Amino acid sequence: MNRRTVLETVKDIKSGKIRIKDLIQECIENIEKKDNTYNAFISLNKENAIDRAEKLQARLDAGEDIGILGGIPVAIKDNILVEGLKTTCGSKMLENYMAPYSATVINKLEENGAIIIGKTNMDEFAMGSTTKTSYYGETKNPVNIEYIPGGSSGGSATAIGTDMCMVSLGSDTGGSVRQPAAFCGLVGLKPTYGMVSRYGLVAYASSFDQIGPMGKTVEDVALTLQVIMGCDSKDSTSQFNLEKDYLSTLSKGVKGLKVGIPREFFTEDLEDSIKESVINAAKVLEDNGAIVEEINVGNTEYAVMAYYIIACAQASSNLARFDGVKYGYRSMNYESLGEMYDNTWKEGFGEEVRKRISLGEYVLSSGFYEEHYLKALKVRRLIWEEYEKHFEKYDLILSPVTKVSGIKLSDDVDSVKLYMDDLYTVSANLCGYPAISVPFGKNECGLPIGVQIMGKSFSEETILRAAFLLEQRNGD
Amino acid sequence: MRMNEYKMDIGLEIHIELSTDTKIFCKCSTQFGCEPNVNTCPVCTGMPGALPVLNKQAVRYAAAVGDALNCKINTISKFDRKNYYYPDNPQNYQITQFYTPICENGYLEIDTIDGKKNIGIREIHMEEDAGKLLHNDLKNVSFIDYNRAGVPLIEIVTMPDFSNGDEVTCFLEKLRLIIQYLQVSDCKLNEGSMRVDVNLSVRKKECEELGTRTEMKNLNSFRAIKRAIDNEASRQIEVLKNGGIIDMETRRWDDLKEESFVMRSKEEAKDYRYFPEPDLPMVYVDDAMLKDIELSKPxxxxxxxxxxxxxxxxxxxxxxxxxxxxxxxxxxxxxxxxxxxxxxxxxxxxxxxxxxxxxxxxxxxxxxxxxxxxxxxxxxxxxxxxxxxxxxxxxxxxxxxxxxxxxxxxxNGLKQNSDGEMIKKIVQDVINDNEQSVRDYKAGKDKAIGYLVGQVMKKAAGKANPKLVNELLLEELRKDM
Structure with missing residues (x-):
């Protein structure tokens, strides 16, 4: 399976070269063989997946069209609801929470013939960039098991990298799809805010959350995006967008495109090998007819601060529903309603989640709202205006995804440093822009490096074209 | 008590449940009196991943009330989250309009003993209702019914323009009729589709500044509102006269005991950590909607x-x-x-x-x-x-x-009997059987006729045409005179 793309596989399934059940069995065997080591999944959907494989095969054999992802095994981050499966969000709080309905993206995947193979590990409630804050243990990097896969969608990345599925869905609030993609040598896309319905995605920061596809190739990601995108009447923040065929334009090249590279992103703490990858990527784009120029994007450190203030504030409200009253974990240890709330909170949530909720409640509290939350919203507005100006002139912005090419599982990185490492990815979330992480180059230890291409809202087609080109030239 | 040294200033916060078919942020029914938790879905029970979608009918209703109360209707308004923990509140935040309400700056004219008076409307905003807690003290358990969670509400906030309870009652009666005529709510205080909180303060007549106010809750009838206002004004005057100060607090009215109790003191006042609702876009009231409201005005x-x-x-x-x-x-x-x-x-x-x-x-x-x-x-x-x-x-x-x-x-054979012959026969029977009454009548006691008519009706099982009975009876009685 490891060399087949989704498109090729779908063709082989159609022609009868591959039986759907065999493909699913192969994934399940890989999971059984490897997942004790990698811990990519929190829960599996084995019986249902096999059952569905047989049904799809029968329909296909009867001459029916089973969809553009017909028979493809997909893994889903465990903060996206799939009816009848547990949705834990990597937390003790939802250890036994059975999803009562399916997210819109799941319905779309299933309508197009995809098979849900299981739910993947993640940082608790998507708060983190290591997958180490999960209540269900850490996940290992498929390229080198001594390293973290990144996060928060670490399980969705590792599942692809170990051939336990072919594509997966993650969620990206500040880089949670792109950063693990970069660490695991995969392609990860955060679509434009509003492009993919959030209905059924457990909210972390409602203004930034977007579900994004992850895969081995740009083509796999483009194909999956085409399936999951679209305006949804159940999500008032989803936006009208035209049906697009991204696949047909992938190989159109970058001739005539204008690409900006933010000078401020080349900070002292940026690893040399990553710097080199970005410069090499710029050269490839230039060699293929793009115009590449350095640009100034202003005070980037404020972007991270504004991001964390807004994200934590919204999270403090979004996670308030996990109170032990209606579902999920409830402390056994209480005499009053207040104690039930307090102890459920303390026992049900991990440290990182509690920290972010407390920070969020603080910045929203009376007397601090103006100087923190409102100010952060203003900073966000200024950053957006700055980028909008650049997008009048440039089609794309090329940058690193991460400051380092890998973090060892044994490393204990201080959390403020981890927050600051989100420097390159948060702007896309603050502004709602689409951004992709595509593998380009390796460090001296052979760990993959990702570069980021960001564009203005709804410019996925251009981003995918540029990423496709870099993918073709990676390793030249 | 010498009330006349003081005057009171009263403002109202009125919650009204809108009678839309479906809830404000989901498609569940708003029907009252169903089995618990029948009208619920992932959205109105606060399930993870669920998102609100605004009911346009609720917007129209709120704007129509604003129009009837002479408000400025904001073309663009926004929703905010009010954060507080309580089990009847499934998300532990209420979606409301805190920063930019849909209607502002209106008034309603009322009749007072001193003539006509305008009561200012500060704002009208939309929000969602909470569920209901059902306590079983014997078993020491509580149950939650989320049928009401997500029912659309408007909150009408008046200026502190009322000077007494009569003005409040007059305003509320007028408001209730307007809203009923608009058919946007049935406004029943006893069922909770109209809920009134009273903010009241007193001050010396010569004093320019408003006094410290209290908020009174649990007022379930117009009479309770009137009683609570008089009681609270007296209480505050009493406190001030004794050299005390009024605490800014929320009180609960007990209509049986006819007194109020502190529910929440100022120190316990909650910080609701309001912030803009990120799941909902801005609310637009466009010209077409305004025109439609104007055209369908009752x-x-x-x-x-x-x-x-x-x-x-x-x-x-x-x-x-x-x-x-x-x-x-x-x-x-x-x-x-x-x-x-x-x-x-x-x-x-x-x-x-x-x-x-x-x-x-x-x-x-x-x-x-x-x-x-x-x-x-x-x-x-x-x-x-x-x-x-x-x-x-x-x-x-x-x-x-x-x-x-x-x-x-x-x-049921209740048709009026207008059969003259048959009634005549009964009349004759009655005259024969009641000689004393007949004598009385003939002696000039007109009242006796009533008794005789009654007897005829009784014999005719109540169905005889009373006019005919009268005529025939008089005819028979006069025969022998």
Whole structure:
């Protein structure tokens, strides 16, 4: 399976070269063989997946069209609801929470013939960039098991990298799809805010959350995006967008495109090998007819601060529903309603989640709202205006995804440093822009490096074209 | 108590449940009185991943109320989250409009003893209702019913423009009628579809600045509101006279004990950590909606009153009583459409209908009788098919169960007996059996006739035509005079 793309596989399934059940069995065997080591999944959907494989095969054999992802095994981050499966969000709080309905993206995947193979590990409630804050243990990097896969969608990345599925869905609030993609040598896309319905995605920061596809190739990601995108009447923040065929334009090249590279992103703490990858990527784009120029994007450190203030504030409200009253974990240890709330909170949530909720409640509290939350919203507005100006002139912005090419599982990185490492990815979330992480180059230890291409809202087609080109030239 | 040194300033916060078919942020039904948790879905039970989608009808209703209360209707308004933990609040935040409400700066004119007065409306905002907690103290458990969670509410906030309880009652009665006439809510205080909180402060007459206010909750009738206002004003004056100060607190009215208790002191006041709702886009009220509101504006009470008096020619007294309840006007007008006897119809409504409503403690919307059956009934009475005593019985039956009066009268043999020969025979029997009364009548005791009529009716099982009975009885009695 490891060399087949989704498109090729779908063709082989159609022609009868591959039986759907065999493909699913192969994934399940890989999971059984490897997942004790990698811990990519929190829960599996084995019986249902096999059952569905047989049904799809029968329909296909009867001459029916089973969809553009017909028979493809997909893994889903465990903060996206799939009816009848547990949705834990990597937390003790939802250890036994059975999803009562399916997210819109799941319905779309299933309508197009995809098979849900299981739910993947993640940082608790998507708060983190290591997958180490999960209540269900850490996940290992498929390229080198001594390293973290990144996060928060670490399980969705590792599942692809170990051939336990072919594509997966993650969620990206500040880089949670792109950063693990970069660490695991995969392609990860955060679509434009509003492009993919959030209905059924457990909210972390409602203004930034977007579900994004992850895969081995740009083509796999483009194909999956085409399936999951679209305006949804159940999500008032989803936006009208035209049906697009991204696949047909992938190989159109970058001739005539204008690409900006933010000078401020080349900070002292940026690893040399990553710097080199970005410069090499710029050269490839230039060699293929793009115009590449350095640009100034202003005070980037404020972007991270504004991001964390807004994200934590919204999270403090979004996670308030996990109170032990209606579902999920409830402390056994209480005499009053207040104690039930307090102890459920303390026992049900991990440290990182509690920290972010407390920070969020603080910045929203009376007397601090103006100087923190409102100010952060203003900073966000200024950053957006700055980028909008650049997008009048440039089609794309090329940058690193991460400051380092890998973090060892044994490393204990201080959390403020981890927050600051989100420097390159948060702007896309603050502004709602689409951004992709595509593998380009390796460090001296052979760990993959990702570069980021960001564009203005709804410019996925251009981003995918540029990423496709870099993918073709990676390793030249 | 020397109240006259002080005056009071009262402002109201009025919550009104809008009678939309579905909830404000999901497609669940808003029907009242269902089995617990029947009208729920992932959105209104706060399931993870669920998102709100605004009900446009609620926006229209809120704007229509704003229009009727002379408000500025904001073309763009926004939703915010009010964060607080309570089990009846499934998300532990309420979606409301804190920073930019849909309507602002309106007024409503009321009649006071000193003439007309405008009460300022500070704002009207939209929000979602909470569920209901059901406690079982014996078993020491609580249950939650989320049927009401997500029912659309508007909150009307007035300026502190009221000077006494009478003005408050007058305002609320007028407001309730406007909203009922707009058909955006039934406004029932006892069912909670209208909830009034009273903010009250007192100050010395010469003092320019408002005093410290308290907020009074749990007011379930207009009478309770009036009593609570008088009680709270006295309490505050008493405190001030004794050199004390008023604490800014929330109090709970106990209408049985006729006193209030502190619910929440200022120190316990919550910090709701309001912030803009990120799951909902801005709310637009466009010209088309405003135009539609203008076009579908109903006749309000005074217009209907004039119409009833001038066009339908019913007495002013009748018109005033009927227009006091929107559902009564609908019943009246629909019946008049079928049976063009407005006066006869209004007689039954202000007489028997009101009597039964009071007896049953019903509102006009609880009346079961359809205009079609009511019209049929009025015709039957005026054609003399049933006599007035039977009519009352049939009316009550129809009022409570919407029976078809023709069928009912037929099946129960209640038709008025106008058979002269038969009645004559009964009259003769009665005269023969009641010699004393006959003598009394002939001796000039006119009252005796009443007794004799009663006896005839009794023998005719109540169905004899009373006019005919009278005529025939007099005829027989005079024969021998």
């Amino acid at each position: 006749q309000f009470r005074h217009e209907k009153n004039d119409y009833y008096i001038n066009e339908l020619k019913i007495p002013e007294y009748d018109a005033k009583l009927i227009t006091l309840d929107y559902d009564m006007t609908v019943l009246f007008e629909e019946t008049v459409k079928i049976c063009d006897k407005p006066k006869n119809i209004s007689n039954w409504l202000i007489g028997e209908a009101n009597r039964i409503l009071k007896e049953k403690e019903w509102d006009a919307c609880d009346i079961k009788m359809s205009p079609k059956n009511f019209a049929m009934f009025v015709n039957m009475v005026s054609e003399g098919i049933i006599n007035s005593n039977v009519a009352k019985v049939v009316f009550e039956k129809m009022f409570l169960e919407d029976i078809n009066p023709e069928k009912y009268v037929e099946e």
